Amino acid sequence: MATVAARADAVAAAPRAGVFGALLRRGLRDGRTRTLGFAVLFAAVACLQPLAYRHAYPTAADRASFAASFAHNKAVVLFYGEPHDLLTVGGYTAWRVGGMLAIFAAVFGVLAAVRALRAEEEAGRAELVLAAAVGRGTAFSAAIGAVAIEIVALWLATFAGLVAGGLPAGGSAFLALAIACSAAVFAGLGAVSSQLAPTRRAALELGVAVVALCFVLRVIADTGSGTGWVRWATPLGWVEQLRPFIGAQPLVLLAPVGFCAVAVAVAWRSAAVRDVGSAPFAARDRGRPRLALLSSAAAQALRSERLALAAWVVGIGSLALVIGIVSKSVTSLGISERLQRALHDLGAGSVLTPKAYIGFAFGFFVLAVSLFAVSQIAAARHEEIDGRLQTLLALALARRRWLGGRVVLAAAGAVLLSLCAGVLAWLGAVSQGVALSLPAMLEASANCLPMAILFLGVGALAYGGLPRAGVGLAYGLLLAAYLWQLFGALLGVPRWLVDATPFAHVGAVPAAAFQPGPAAVMVAVGLLASLAAVGLFERRDLTGV
Amino acid sequence: MSAIRTERLCKRYGDALAVDALDLDVREGEVYGYLGPNGAGKTTTIRLLLGLHRPTGGSAHVFGLDCWADPVTVHRRLAYVAGEPNLWPSLTGAETLEFLGRLHGGTDRAYRASLVQRFELDADKRVRALSKGNRQKVALIVALATRADLLVLDEPTGGLDPLMEAVFRECVTEARGRGQTVFLSSHILSEVEAVCDRVGILKAGRLVGQGTLDELRHLGAHTVEVTFAGDAPRLPALPGVTVTTAGRSALRFEVTDAIAPLLGALAGTPVQSLTSREPSLEEIFLHQYGDGDGRRPR
Numbered sequence: 001m002a003t004v005a006a007r008a009d010a011v012a013a014a015p016r017a018g019v020f021g022a023l024l025r026r027g028l029r030d031g032r033t034r035t036l037g038f039a040v041l042f043a044a045v046a047c048l049q050p051l052a053y054r055h056a057y058p059t060a061a062d063r064a065s066f067a068a069s070f071a072h073n074k075a076v077v078l079f080y081g082e083p084h085d086l087l088t089v090g091g092y093t094a095w096r097v098g099g100m101l102a103i104f105a106a107v108f109g110v111l112a113a114v115r116a117l118r119a120e121e122e123a124g125r126a127e128l129v130l131a132a133a134v135g136r137g138t139a140f141s142a143a144i145g146a147v148a149i150e151i152v153a154l155w156l157a158t159f160a161g162l163v164a165g166g167l168p169a170g171g172s173a174f175l176a177l178a179i180a181c182s183a184a185v186f187a188g189l190g191a192v193s194s195q196l197a198p199t200r201r202a203a204l205e206l207g208v209a210v211v212a213l214c215f216v217l218r219v220i221a222d223t224g225s226g227t228g229w230v231r232w233a234t235p236l237g238w239v240e241q242l243r244p245f246i247g248a249q250p251l252v253l254l255a256p257v258g259f260c261a262v263a264v265a266v267a268w269r270s271a272a273v274r275d276v277g278s279a280p281f282a283a284r285d286r287g288r289p290r291l292a293l294l295s296s297a298a299a300q301a302l303r304s305e306r307l308a309l310a311a312w313v314v315g316i317g318s319l320a321l322v323i324g325i326v327s328k329s330v331t332s333l334g335i336s337e338r339l340q341r342a343l344h345d346l347g348a349g350s351v352l353t354p355k356a357y358i359g360f361a362f363g364f365f366v367l368a369v370s371l372f373a374v375s376q377i378a379a380a381r382h383e384e385i386d387g388r389l390q391t392l393l394a395l396a397l398a399r400r401r402w403l404g405g406r407v408v409l410a411a412a413g414a415v416l417l418s419l420c421a422g423v424l425a426w427l428g429a430v431s432q433g434v435a436l437s438l439p440a441m442l443e444a445s446a447n448c449l450p451m452a453i454l455f456l457g458v459g460a461l462a463y464g465g466l467p468r469a470g471v472g473l474a475y476g477l478l479l480a481a482y483l484w485q486l487f488g489a490l491l492g493v494p495r496w497l498v499d500a501t502p503f504a505h506v507g508a509v510p511a512a513a514f515q516p517g518p519a520a521v522m523v524a525v526g527l528l529a530s531l532a533a534v535g536l537f538e539r540r541d542l543t544g545v
Numbered sequence: 546m547s548a549i550r551t552e553r554l555c556k557r558y559g560d561a562l563a564v565d566a567l568d569l570d571v572r573e574g575e576v577y578g579y580l581g582p583n584g585a586g587k588t589t590t591i592r593l594l595l596g597l598h599r600p601t602g603g604s605a606h607v608f609g610l611d612c613w614a615d616p617v618t619v620h621r622r623l624a625y626v627a628g629e630p631n632l633w634p635s636l637t638g639a640e641t642l643e644f645l646g647r648l649h650g651g652t653d654r655a656y657r658a659s660l661v662q663r664f665e666l667d668a669d670k671r672v673r674a675l676s677k678g679n680r681q682k683v684a685l686i687v688a689l690a691t692r693a694d695l696l697v698l699d700e701p702t703g704g705l706d707p708l709m710e711a712v713f714r715e716c717v718t719e720a721r722g723r724g725q726t727v728f729l730s731s732h733i734l735s736e737v738e739a740v741c742d743r744v745g746i747l748k749a750g751r752l753v754g755q756g757t758l759d760e761l762r763h764l765g766a767h768t769v770e771v772t773f774a775g776d777a778p779r780l781p782a783l784p785g786v787t788v789t790t791a792g793r794s795a796l797r798f799e800v801t802d803a804i805a806p807l808l809g810a811l812a813g814t815p816v817q818s819l820t821s822r823e824p825s826l827e828e829i830f831l832h833q834y835g836d837g838d839g840r841r842p843r
Contacts, residue, residue, distance in 0.1 A: 289639035291643055
């Protein structure tokens with residue numbers, strides 16, 4: 001008895017707060033790479049935009065004519081939200097930085113919450129934690145607490161970036177807060193999707209689908225006539241309504257804070273009452289065998305990826321349709337040639353005719369299709385992490401065949417996505433009476449592919465050579481190349497330096513000509529990199545986590 | 546020809562030497578038990594045999610084919626079951642059997658159907674809803690149904706219940722009856738004793754003992770227990786004989802060499818009873834590790 005009592009004393013000596021703190025630190029450690037990556041990105045964007053604006057529009061007159069050009073240009077509004085004041089650095093930054101980073105922050109919120117909640121449950125680690133002397137409430141609040149700290153880190157990074165960009169501290173803090181609100185709201189949504197979906201991946205897809213829906217709602221609010229009220233229906237609209245730098249509306253904060261609180265409370269309640277590891281959206285655990293797409297490893301990979309592919313098709317397709325439809329409202333009436341050049345420098349391209357606007361918008365699809373390609377490399381890496389690749393490669397399947405199959409599958413998916421973007425943008429434009437030919441739009445589709453093949457090859461190479469870091473490296477390179485092109489010209493960086501990124505060599509088809517030379521180089525480099533990837537992959541050990 | 550042959554096979558991960566100059570020789574048609582504690586290098590050996598990891602030194606051949614240079618040809622002739630069966634959560638058992646069977650190439654469907662029955666697998670259940678033991682059954686059925694020349698089994702029964710463990714032993718015995726070679730990595734000594742023809746004992750990446758169970762028993766010490774009428778006598782020190790327990794009228798010896806010197810010394814003492822028995826596999830195993838230096842690779 002004495003020993004039992006002594007042991008109980010020893011256990012009791014570990015304070016309750018110690019458990020919460022240990023779980024919190026664990027959560028922060030798990031998310032540190034992602035948090036750091038997003039923080040750097042946010043700080044860079046926040047700092048560069050105001051600098052670029054000052055550089056491009058030094059005088060009040062420049063700014064006035066720039067602002068005038070956007071009064072009717074719904075097309076640019078589509079991407080960055082409604083501008084309220086483009087005459088000041090703060091107003092411009094709030095519009096560009098806020099509009100863009102609010103979306104990134106939303107994705108971050110979903111990623112962080114799903115990683116902290118559903119991923120732990122799916123992997124069985126939640127069970128291990130809850131089997132210890134840890135209550136469900138403690139485990140849940142530690143996970144959410146870690147996400148909250150990560151969001152505060154993003155807020156700090158954005159704030160620091162804005163101040164470094166020369167903006168006043170008060171307004172910067174509020175703009176950064178508006179962006180952090182987006183992260184918090186969608187972290188709440190991610191917490192809820194983690195309760196509903198059975199796997200990390202399904203929860204992520206659910207969460208990202210909601211982000212996409214909120215984006216479409218914001219587009220409708222910003223571009224439709226008399227649809228401004230829709231802005232209140234989307235958390236991305238709340239970020240606009242906070243109006244940092246242009247007559248801040250702190251009361252609007254009640255919306256995101258309230259929403260986040262309710263979402264977290266719902267998730268907390270669900271986590272408290274349901275069976276650990278269970279989910280209401282789980283598919284049935286039994287089924288008659290369906291043998292389609294099981295004839296080879298590549299076919300089975302398609303079977304595994306089909307839902308993700310469908311989600312990409314729906315996302316990119318609906319955005320392309322909207323872009324086609326709103327391209328009607330783009331006009332160059334009343335915009336001076338000088339300003340048109342300025343707009344071009346701003347990276348908004350020459351967005352003054354429907355065709356030009358679609359060409360500009362397809363720059364985004366070039367990025368999106370490349371992101372899809374890299375995401376397929378990430379999916380391949382997950383097969384290795386989860387040990388299923390070992391199961392496959394112990395059968396009569398050659399490594400080069402497996403990796404080759406995954407690369408071909410990704411390339412085929414990229415072709416499908418590009419086609420969807422071109423055809424749906426064409427449908428949208430033609431439905432509004434815009435004169436646009438289908439072949440021109442198919443050319444725009446094809447124009448997305450060289451970049452996708454390039455980054456598919458680069459991603460495969462990184463994965464083949466560096467199993468653990470490869471996927472993150474590929475995503476990083478892709479975003480860096482894109483942002484470099486976006487900001488390089490704005491900042492007045494020498495032309496040859498801007499040209500270092502492949503994104504500087506993509507023609508804005510259908511507005512500008514397809515550039516066969518650079519496209520051929522990209523495809524060639526992508527193919528060579530893929531071959532090299534297979535070579536490296538065949539020479540290395542399979543590597544788990 | 547040997548089914549498996551390794552020569553001076555080495556694998557190093559950073560500073561840790563997981564497999565150290567390993568010479569294995571598994572003959573065709575035998576069931577070879579590969580014994581060792583956790584972390585001895587059993588799974589690493591298997592990854593090298595499958596060509597999933599690249600040897601740091603030496604070579605590994607299966608049926609005369611180099612495991613690293615020509616893995617696919619090797620895999621056509623073998624079937625593998627991992628200790629941790631990593632399968633696709635959204636596929637059902639039946640779908641998994643079909644998929645992996647097709648990837649392997651040859652599958653005996655009738656035999657597979659009978660295995661599903663014998664292992665009592667609910668094949669319509671999705672893998673994500675299966676326990677570890679049931680997932681292991683799926684992997685075992687895939688491997689056995691290929692009727693491959695060589696079965697490489699890495700602790701395949703860790704999650705099986707005793708009834709299924711018995712079915713597994715039957716299947717291994719049947720496989721041997723058909724002339725298949727079985728390489729069974731395990732630390733379940735009763736399983737190895739029941740099905741294996743020869744045994745290799747791995748310690749810190751090195752083979753410390755190899756042979757049939759009988760041969761290994763000769764390597765190990767016999768236990769001799771003697772009781773006396775009256776007090777136990779004082780015996781002189783004898784080569785190869787150690788006294789492990791000394792009671793008032795009973796002695797227990799471990800005899801590593803011939804037993805004759807001990808019998809000679811006992812002549813003329815009031816021996817009441819004498820028993821001698823061979824060491825069990827467990828005693829051999831513990832003997833190999835009991836005097837270990839504690840060095841364990843990753």
